[in-house]
Amino acid sequence: DTGVSQDPRHKITKRGQNVTFRCDPISEHNRLYWYRQTLGQGPEFLTYFQNEAQLEKSRLLSDRFSAERPKGSFSTLEIQRTEQGDSAMYLCASSLVDSPLHFGNGTRLTVT
Amino acid sequence: AQSVTQPDIHITVSEGASLELRCNYSYGATPYLFWYVQSPGQGLQLLLKYFSGDTLVQGIKGFEAEFKRSQSSFNLRKPSVHWSDAAEYFCAVGAPNTDKLIFGTGTRLQVFP
Numbered sequence: 001d002t003g004v005s006q007d008p009r010h011k012i013t014k015r016g017q018n019v020t021f022r023c024d025p026i027s028e029h030n031r032l033y034w035y036r037q038t039l040g041q042g043p044e045f046l047t048y049f050q051n052e053a054q055l056e057k058s059r060l061l062s063d064r065f066s067a068e069r070p071k072g073s074f075s076t077l078e079i080q081r082t083e084q085g086d087s088a089m090y091l092c093a094s095s096l097v098d099s100p101l102h103f104g105n106g107t108r109l110t111v112t
Numbered sequence: 113a114q115s116v117t118q119p120d121i122h123i124t125v126s127e128g129a130s131l132e133l134r135c136n137y138s139y140g141a142t143p144y145l146f147w148y149v150q151s152p153g154q155g156l157q158l159l160l161k162y163f164s165g166d167t168l169v170q171g172i173k174g175f176e177a178e179f180k181r182s183q184s185s186f187n188l189r190k191p192s193v194h195w196s197d198a199a200e201y202f203c204a205v206g207a208p209n210t211d212k213l214i215f216g217t218g219t220r221l222q223v224f225p
Contacts, residue, residue, distance in 0.1 A: 004155070033212070042116075042202050042215030043156070056212065091155055098163075100146065101213060103155035 002026075004104035006092050012110045013082055020078045021107045025094030032075050033101060034067055035091040036060065043091055049075060050097075082111045114139050116205050118216035126224050127195050133188040133219050135203030144206035145186040146213065147177055151199045159201075162186065173197070198223045 005024040013019050025032050031050050035043035046065070047057045051072040061067075064082075069075040079086055089108050093101040115138045125131055137143060144163050148156040160171025167179040177188045186203060200220050204213040 006155075040217070042204075042217050043213075045212050045214070048212060093156075100158050100161050102158070103148075105153075105155040108153075 004092055004094050004102055006090075006104040006107050008107055009105065010108045010110075012112065015082055015084060015111055017082055018078065018080045019082060019109065020076055021090055021092075021109075022074060022076050023092030023094075023104060024074045025092070026102055027073075029094035029096055029102070030072070031095045031097065032069055033093040033095075034075070034077050035093065037089040037091055037106070038087075046077075079109075082109075084111045087111045114143070114205055114207070114214045116203050116214055116216035118201075118203055118219050120219045121217070122220045122222070124222040124224065125193050128192050131188075131190045131193045131197075131221070133201050133203075133221070135186045135188065135216060136184050137186065137203070137205045138184065139205055139207075142181070145177075145179060146204040146206065147171065147175070147186075147188045148202045148204060148215075149173075149199045150202065150218075156202065159188070193221075193223055195223045195225060197221060 007022045033048040034046040037043040046061050047067050049069040064080045067077045089106040091106045093103045095101045117136045146161045147159040150156045159175050160169050162169050162179045170176050200218045202218045203216045206213045
């Protein structure tokens with residue numbers, strides 16, 4: 001069990017650029033989640049997958065955000081035309097059904 | 113709507129003192145309840161969880177929490193705090209079958225020697 005892995009750990013980008021983050025879940029976990037955490041707040045749910053199916057998306061996930069999990073293993077989260085308000089920690093988690101979430105260390109995004 | 117309230121934004125205790133972090137939730141049925149801990153710049157680590165059964169649950173690092181349905185609370189306790197417990201603590205509520213969690217805003221714990 002190598003845990004949930006996220007890449008990169010940090011990303012600095014200029015406003016208007018596109019960014020993509022990757023998450024590798026624990027290998028036997030069929031559920032994968034994306035959360036966003038801003039300073040001084042708890043994580044906020046963005047979306048989750050069961051295998052390759054995206055089952056729920058939060059209203060926080062604007063049309064500039066897209067997440068994929070093409071083969072039911074790793075997932076990517078892309079943000080197009082980044083805005084300063086997108087600066088946050090993006091957390092990925094994975095789980096088995098009805099089991100606790102295991103979180104990665106996150107990707108910290110700074111939009112300048 | 114589901115929600116979690118952590119009334120204490122920041123708590124300071126002396127090493128060796130006891131600790132209680134408060135958590136209140138709003139949920140239509142019996143929820144799944146969790147406490148996570150986050151060190152600076154890190155992800156969240158699960159301390160303990162309540163799904164059903166015994167309302168007093170034991171977790172890692174000497175933490176425990178008690179589910180009180182009548183008070184809609186799930187407070188986290190530790191009898192003797194260690195300096196390494198300094199971190200941010202998040203309470204979360206989850207719905208069965210989705211595992212989607214709603215988090216509180218967190219309580220930052222400082223420990224003085």
